[in-house]
Structures are given as C-alpha cells and as structure tokens.
Amino acid sequence: MSLSAPCPSPALSSSRAERGAAARGPAVRGPAAQVAQTCDVDEQAALLQGWNQRYEQLSAGSFEGRVTSLHLGPIQAWREFSSQALHQTGALRAGQLAIGLPSSIPGNTMFCNRSCSEGHAIVFSGDGPFEFVSPGGLEIIDFVVDQGSLDPYLTACEREQLQAQLAQPHLRPVSAHERWRLPILLSDMQQCLADTTPDTLPPQQLDEMASDVLAAIAAVLRDGVGSEADEQLSYQRRAHIVSMARERVVATGADGSLTVEDLCQALAVSRRALQYSFQEVLGISPQSYLRAVRLNGARRAIKQGSSVSDAALAWGFWHFGRFAQEYKALFAELPSHTCKRYR
Known part of the structure; x- marks a missing residue:
C-alpha cells in the first residue's frame, strides 16, 4: 500500500524487524557504504x-x-558536501520519496522558489521536478525510500492528510528533535559498518536498522499533523486512553514489537491524542514508554542468561553502544554489569 492508495487499518501482527525486513528486501546481505571525493560538479x-x-x-x-x-536495500542515504554555491535541478524516480536535512545554512538557500531555513526539512516527493539553490559550504544528508514502505509507520489518518502534501516537492517545518534524529541514525549506521564487515551483520540487526530509519522519516513527515480536537480531551478520557494502551502492551507479549502506530490503530485515537494523554498522565511520551518497556525486557533477558548483544537485538536495539547508553540512563548501570551480577 502506498500513501496514495486507500488506507484501511493495518494488521497489528508485524514486528519492527519484519517491517524493516520488508523495506530492506530479502536479497540484501548487508549495507554498502562508500566515500567519494570530487573536484567537478558533474x-x-x-x-x-x-x-x-x-x-x-x-x-x-x-x-x-x-x-x-x-545503501540498505532500497533505503539510500547520503551525506553530501559542496564547497561552491550550486543550482540543482532533477527529479526522483516514480514512487520514491526523499528527505533532505542541511547540517547548517551557511548562506542563501532556496528550494522550489521558497527560502529554506534550519527549521525546515526538504521533501523531494511527487512526480514534479525540483529546483534547489544551495550556498557554498553546505553539508546535507538525504534519505531516499520507496514511498509505500512508510505506510506501516503512519496511521490511516496521517496518510490521508499527507497524500495531497506529498504530491509535490516542498519545504516542511520540523521540530529540533526530529531534525536531528536522522543525522544521528546515519552516524550510528556508519559506526556499525566501521566496527565490522557488512556481510557479518545479523539480518535482524539490519531489519531493526531499516525499521528505525523508516520510523524517523515518517516522524519528519507527520511532525505537526493533527487536529485541535486532540487538545480538548478531558483528563478522564486521557487516563482511559493510557490505561487501554498499557493493557495492549501487556497483551502483545514479550518481543517489544508494538509501535505507537499500532496503539493508535488499536485504540482508534490520533497520534497527537495519544501523545497528550501519555504526557499528562505518565509524564512521558508514548514512544519513551514503549522504549522503557523494551529496555526492561532486555534487562530481564540478561538476568535470565541471554548475552547482552542477544538481549539487545531481541528487543529491537541494533546499535549496541547506544543501547548501553540508554540502558545505563534508565537503570544506573551498564548491561554488562547486570550480566555479571546474575551469572
């Protein structure tokens, strides 16, 4: 299903890794990374x-x-630097979508006749050509995906609202949090490749990697999508939403595969309503709650005898260094220390 197709509610059975595997493609054994220096614009x-x-x-x-x-299957990522000001024109292949995020804006930057600031994401979408005037010294990251691969990471309502917006390339306001999520992901992916050879990465690690990329791109697209009605819910209604969400998490079982999109579909609420409810009732976002559930699951697996890396992968953490940081932030000890205490 693509963003331009009708949008029935998706099934809730697919895991994060399965969604990543669907996007990555079965023929890909590992991501391929390259660095090229040039002295010519062509x-x-x-x-x-x-x-x-x-x-x-x-x-x-x-x-x-x-x-x-x-390149991670059909997911492509670039970090591009150009020393001189450029006038860029082009078009993506049909069915593709790209997100561009400049590291900074060192001079006049225009995209499709609109001034671009550091608070914008550059969205290359639709069938029309794009025009990009970039200043000298610009560094930008770009992620390119098949548009349909984002469907599992958006609710039906979000896909419907985005359909018209994605018909043409455009600038999109984006929050600071979502703006830096993709650059951090790209750095983490490059670090994983620097630590090992691509063909030795476990398929589940690649699938989780792809899933995180697609979720981050979807987050940039839906940033700000919602309605004012979501802000008018009573505290009792929000507490009920949180209670139902927690019941759904418990009923899902021990693999940490449930996503915010799944909760929205299961509870028939918008993402913004879910966000406001969790924030008011528990003081954290639903994404942070689900991440805490996954970290707790990984901790229990370590206590029961799993290795740190196996526990991390089983609960959807593909970057082991970042897993250790988040684990320590929540439990005040490294996962290796937990492992030693329970052996």
Missing part, C-alpha cells in the same frame, strides 16, 4: 544515483565535493 551529481540530477556551479573558485553513501 561528477558530484552523478554520485547521487537515481536522482536524474544536474548541477550548475554559481560561485567562483575550484570545486571540492564529498559524498558519503550508504
């Missing part, structure tokens, strides 16, 4: 495969460019 444009892109240099001086690319 060489730089050619490195972004599938964009049908053309660069024109606007500022004077020799050109220096760099593209770090990472």
Whole structure:
C-alpha cells in the first residue's frame, strides 16, 4: 500500500524487524557504504544515483565535493558536501520519496522558489521536478525510500492528510528533535559498518536498522499533523486512553514489537491524542514508554542468561553502544554489569 492508495487499518501482527525486513528486501546481505571525493560538479551529481540530477556551479573558485553513501536495500542515504554555491535541478524516480536535512545554512538557500531555513526539512516527493539553490559550504544528508514502505509507520489518518502534501516537492517545518534524529541514525549506521564487515551483520540487526530509519522519516513527515480536537480531551478520557494502551502492551507479549502506530490503530485515537494523554498522565511520551518497556525486557533477558548483544537485538536495539547508553540512563548501570551480577 502506498500513501496514495486507500488506507484501511493495518494488521497489528508485524514486528519492527519484519517491517524493516520488508523495506530492506530479502536479497540484501548487508549495507554498502562508500566515500567519494570530487573536484567537478558533474561528477558530484552523478554520485547521487537515481536522482536524474544536474548541477550548475554559481560561485567562483575550484570545486571540492564529498559524498558519503550508504545503501540498505532500497533505503539510500547520503551525506553530501559542496564547497561552491550550486543550482540543482532533477527529479526522483516514480514512487520514491526523499528527505533532505542541511547540517547548517551557511548562506542563501532556496528550494522550489521558497527560502529554506534550519527549521525546515526538504521533501523531494511527487512526480514534479525540483529546483534547489544551495550556498557554498553546505553539508546535507538525504534519505531516499520507496514511498509505500512508510505506510506501516503512519496511521490511516496521517496518510490521508499527507497524500495531497506529498504530491509535490516542498519545504516542511520540523521540530529540533526530529531534525536531528536522522543525522544521528546515519552516524550510528556508519559506526556499525566501521566496527565490522557488512556481510557479518545479523539480518535482524539490519531489519531493526531499516525499521528505525523508516520510523524517523515518517516522524519528519507527520511532525505537526493533527487536529485541535486532540487538545480538548478531558483528563478522564486521557487516563482511559493510557490505561487501554498499557493493557495492549501487556497483551502483545514479550518481543517489544508494538509501535505507537499500532496503539493508535488499536485504540482508534490520533497520534497527537495519544501523545497528550501519555504526557499528562505518565509524564512521558508514548514512544519513551514503549522504549522503557523494551529496555526492561532486555534487562530481564540478561538476568535470565541471554548475552547482552542477544538481549539487545531481541528487543529491537541494533546499535549496541547506544543501547548501553540508554540502558545505563534508565537503570544506573551498564548491561554488562547486570550480566555479571546474575551469572
């Protein structure tokens, strides 16, 4: 199902890893990463495969460019640097969508005749061409996915609201939290590849990686989507929503696969209503609550004899260093210390 198709409620049986596997594709054994240096704008444009892109240099001086690319099945990611101001034109393949996030805005930046600021995400979508004027010294990350692969990470209501918005390339306001989530993910993915060879990464680790990328892209797209009615719920109604959500989490069982999207569909509430309810009743977001459930599950698995890495993967944590940080933040000890105490 794509964002342009009718939007019935999805089944709640697929796990995070299964959703990531569906996006990653069965033929991919591991992500491939490359770093390329260029001294010509045409060489730089050619490195972004599938964009049908053309660069024109606007500022004077020799050109220096760099593209770090990472492919995880149909998910493609780039970190691109250009030393000179450029006029970029192009179009994505049909059915694809890309999110661009500049690290900073060092000068005049225009996208499709609109001024771009650091509070914007650049959305390359729809069938129309795009036009991008970028300043010298710009570094930007781009993630490209098949648009339909985002469906499991959006509610039916969100897909309906986004359908018209994604018909054309555009700038999208984005919160600081969501703005930095994708760059951090890209850095974590690159670190995983630096620590090991791609073909030795377990398939489940790759699937969780893909799932986190798709969830982060969906979060950028839906940032700000909602209605004012979500803010008018009484405390009793919000407490009831939280109670039903916790019952759903318990009933799902011990794999941590339940997502915020699943809760919204199961409880027939919007994401914003769920967010406000958890924040008022428990003082945390539903995403933080589900992450705490997964961390607690991993802790129990370690106490019962699982290795730290097996427990992390079983509960959806593919970056072991970040898992250790989040584990320590919640439990005031590293997972390795828990492991030693219960052996």
